[in-house]
Amino acid sequence: MWGYLIRRILAVIPVMTVVAVVVFLILHLNPDDPAAIIAGDQATAADIENIRRQLGLDRPVYIQFFEWVARLVRGDLGSSIFLERPVLHLILERVEPTLALAISTTIFSVVLALPLGVLAAWKAGSWIDQAIMAVAVLAFSFPVFLIGYGLVQGLALEWDLLPVQGFVSITEDPSRFLAHLVLPTIALGLVYTALLARMTRSTMLEILNEDYIRTARAKGLANPRVLLIHALKNAAVPIVTTIGVGIALLIGGVVVTESVFAIPGVGRLTIDAVLHRDYPVIQGVILVVSGFYVLINLLIDLTYTVFDPRIRY
């Protein structure tokens, strides 16, 4: 187990190296000249040349790469061209809303999707199953921004139940923090809930045909025990995998959701950086998100051993 953990952590190094190379190349394979962007519209050719030398952009690419990596290792992600502040600080300032949204969406989806998926599988073919699956298809088919604007229009503008947009830090006011999360969570989470519910249903359906389910019923166990202990525990590995994949998909959805609800998170930071061609910020965000994703994958692989005793590392 510990050996496996160490091997897995070491395996992060080549993955992140590939990510670093790709991220580095973004700057060098694009048609824009970073020095020209930083120098601004009024700059003369001499100004641009000056800036290029200052930033070391005139040196060979491989030397730039190693210097860049050396800074990364020390936690220096560079500075924003526009905001002229360290990228790491910018990301850390924006990380709370994004993380809060990702976590609340995951919880919302899992809590809603698992019971619905199990119920649909148990009542397979009945009207309950058909209703759940019809709603799932519907939820899956609507784009996030459409659901978001619909919710804002109904719940926030018409009935004034919830705040329209924005974000309040949990340290500032926990109840307003939650109120501001409700609409973005639903908007972002519905698609994900639909995906997870369908996945849970199909996995459970397969498992309910297994011999050991028949054994469990032959023992005279009641349905909840058969479903939740004998079937769901066997479905856990594929379900957890889907949750993991979902967290990755969520990162894309977060960008849109943060725009719709004007949440000052990493998604907004990314959009702004892309619009301004603020390369150090774009690079920093990609690196941090990739690292986060690698971490999630590691955690998911480790949870497999909890759910399935046959998996031993």
Place this chain on the structure above:
Amino acid sequence: MSNANVSAGAPPPAGTPLLSVRGLETRFFDDGMALKAVDGLSFDVARGETLCIVGESGCGKSVSALSVMRLLPPPPASRVDGTILLEGQDIRALSEREMRRVRGNSISMIFQEPMTSLNPVVTVGYQIAEAVRQHEGKSWAEGFERAVEMLRLVRIPEPERRVKEYPHQLSGGMRQRVMIAMALACRPRVLLADEPTTALDVTIQAQILELMRELQEETGTAIVLITHDLGVVAEMAHRVVVMYAGRKVEEASVGDLFERPCHPYTVGLMGSIPELGSSLVEGKGPRRLAEIPGIVPSLRAMPAGCRFAPRCPLATDRCRTEMPPLEEHRPRHWSACWHWERAQEAIHVHA
């Protein structure tokens, strides 16, 4: 098959049957078509008795057991008719909730595949304990104590350690022992065993059968043993029901059946197992194994008349048009054949 009389032990004790099945009919519905998998099956098992139901795959023997346990897909996918009396109580009249109290408690079932019939992600101790908890209202601790006790009963070494293990940590034979332990944990009156040794090595098979016989002597459980293997029948049965294409074609005590089979199908089954030593006695080289020609008819296309007629060497025009009734041709020996007196000739036709 002269060893049949010897190994089957003492004749079954008399008494009212613990499980009595009358006119069992099981239908499956597929595309609006009713397929009758079991057609009018009746049998009794008494305390301490072993009844073997024997037949080829697809003859309805497993479906019969699942019908008794009420473990088939619920209507409209299937329909069960007939009377199933467990200790005099008609279990077909029970609600699903009441039936759950019966399952695993008064009547248990062991399945063919020990590899897939145990839950892979739950410890074997838990799987035994939960049944005890369910039926006897015991605590988890008491349930696990019973689990250890049951594992010891089925001769699993180091039960205290094994109880915490998962099925994949056990061998096939061990897993079937666990299945037996689980089935017997609440001391059922009747045990339905569906091909319990088919998936196991021959040596392990013998051990499991031996174990079942010993446990039966200790507990007096009535056993319905479903098998396709006449060797197992000879080893275990007191009485035998032979099924063909959903119907009972012969029933007799194990001795009678092997000595004077009254149905050509039974004779055919016997012809397809090797007989040890026969060739030496006759001195004519090894006897050729006979096989029953043809295949079991499909549920969708049952022949008129006797269902075995298309494969039967004795079949006449009457067999092909009129279904022979099940009749008691000798005391406690029934068969459904127009030519039951000539049934034993069937083997000579093949051989």
